[in-house]
Amino acid sequence: MQRFGKYLWIIVLLAGFGLCRPSAAWAHDDICAICGRPIQGTIYLMTDKVTGEKVLVCSDCIKLPLCSICGLPVKDNGVALPDGRHLCARDAKTVVLKAANIEQICGQVKDDLDRLFSRFTSFPTNVDVTVIDRIDVDSMFYTEGNGSESPDLLGCIRPETVNDTTRYKMSLLIGMPLAQLKETCAHEYSHAWVGENVPKERRARLGRDAEEGFCEMVGYLLMDSQNEEVEKKRVLHNHYTRGQIDLFIEAEKRYGFDQVLDWMKYGVAAQLEPGHVDALRDVKLPPAKSVASSPAIYSRTNKPAPAIIKLDGVLWGSRPVAIINGRSFTANDLNPVKVGGTNVIIRCLGIQKTSVRIQNVDSGKEQELSLPAN
16 A cells, blocks of 8 residues: 655745735844845745744745755755755754664564554564665656656555465655654554455455555554654644544544454444444454454454453553453543453543553442553
């Protein structure tokens, strides 16, 4: 699947019909954010895509190459990449430019994903990581005789089957900031997870936007666990999933990661719809015999419900998640959990790194659950 970053940069014209106001209309101390000199003549207002800050740019600097990260003009102290992209001095410090480092980082992302979601699933190991640049991207989307503009591709992944053995080739754009690289890698690993775990007939009716939204959600949750607030905002502001990312985040918060996985594999609808996130619970499970024999089913569907209420794990981040009897809870969530052959409704009162406080809604009794000692 192809992964696109919808980078929008706009030079905002400060008067109608393409004309900017002369600087005399502004304060006399207007300074260009790029060259640092007082602005004489036309003033341009641009948005830094990294910080969201609006800055003033002079008519000389507006002619400079633009940074591929922040979208602002690049002065002499910037970096020019071999594929034609430019980086400002600030953003050049955040990007990963060595293929060996990218491969190492992706290996760490795989380990982080497995730890973060260890109670539910694991991610494929049959993935090979390669690095691409902007020239490679252009060649992917260039149609002979029609040199259409290439999209802002961040990464892509495709299966390759040889002698009945499938491996996934993950290609990642060199020169991404570290957090964006990690999120993109997690996104592509999620596509591989879909290929390995979602039945073929389900994939045929699963909407492309829904799959992209699921993959973005996984990357978002990884960034949340690592307190990468800037990258989280970038994910939410990227509209190429057509709103599915927001619905998946809402669904995960309301029903838990386990039920999101169930819906991906056995859901009836092709995608989630605004105002109807509860459709996530509308799944068509295969016969019990099929479930028991399928290697793609994670352990919670194969094990009997515990006889007691216990804390399975804590996913720590800016929004901690507690796993209680296989069910996901954030603070103040109210959900039923299976205890033996019955359902018990509990409320999560608070989450700590190694413990959680809950309330049995029926009895009103509160108790503290702790992770087992290693």
